[in-house]
Amino acid sequence: MKPIILASASPRRQEICTLLGLTFTVIPAQNETxxxxxxxxxxxxxxxxxxxxxxxxxxxxxxxxxxxxxxxxVDGEVLGKPHDAxxxxxxxRHLSGRTHQVVTGVWLSKxxxxxxxxxxxxxxxxxxxxxxxxxxxxxxxxxxxxGAYGIQGCGMRYIDGIRGDFYTVMGLPAGRLxxxxxxxx
Numbered sequence: 001m002k003p004i005i006l007a008s009a010s011p012r013r014q015e016i017c018t019l020l021g022l023t024f025t026v027i028p029a030q031n032e033t034x035x036x037x038x039x040x041x042x043x044x045x046x047x048x049x050x051x052x053x054x055x056x057x058x059x060x061x062x063x064x065x066x067x068x069x070x071x072x073x074v075d076g077e078v079l080g081k082p083h084d085a086x087x088x089x090x091x092x093r094h095l096s097g098r099t100h101q102v103v104t105g106v107w108l109s110k111x112x113x114x115x116x117x118x119x120x121x122x123x124x125x126x127x128x129x130x131x132x133x134x135x136x137x138x139x140x141x142x143x144x145x146x147g148a149y150g151i152q153g154c155g156m157r158y159i160d161g162i163r164g165d166f167y168t169v170m171g172l173p174a175g176r177l178x179x180x181x182x183x184x185x
């Protein structure tokens with residue numbers, strides 16, 4: 001496969017790209033595109049990923065640029081990254097003991113063109129006590145993650161099950177992304 005630019009500073013996305021055997025350079029997008037609430041969630045998340053990829057591709061038009069975005073949805077409510085500890089605690093209370101969806105949108109851009117997709121995983125979240133929520137938020141781990149938890153970190157303690165790709169929850173749907181890139185690179 002050809003080298004790509006990953007338009008994300010996420011260490012988790014970088015780890016997944018490395019595990020996939022991709023040759024990549026990291027050039028994070030600087031502008032955060034807002035989720036369009038008028039679109040279906042999957043389409044809106046792909047649009048955010050597209051915005052990131054196209055921002056970087058505008059500077060590097062002859063290179064394939066991969067953008068991605070991940071969000072958590074519970075009862076139709078989109079949970080992005082928490083702005084502060086209070087919001088992180090509220091998100092974790094909302095997820096506690098419930099099943100939610102994690103949607104990761106992907107966009108590959110080059111020379112003004114591109115293509116993308118969204119992948120969805122269902123995550124069964126276990127019950128959390130107030131003390132566990134407090135301890136987890138105080139660890140700092142939830143602060144840069146959609147839904148205020150990291151499945152690959154200490155947040156794993158609260159996961160009772162997953163239907164779908166584990167890596168979608170981490171930030172890139174690995175198997176599907178590999179096949180997608182193999183067809184285009």
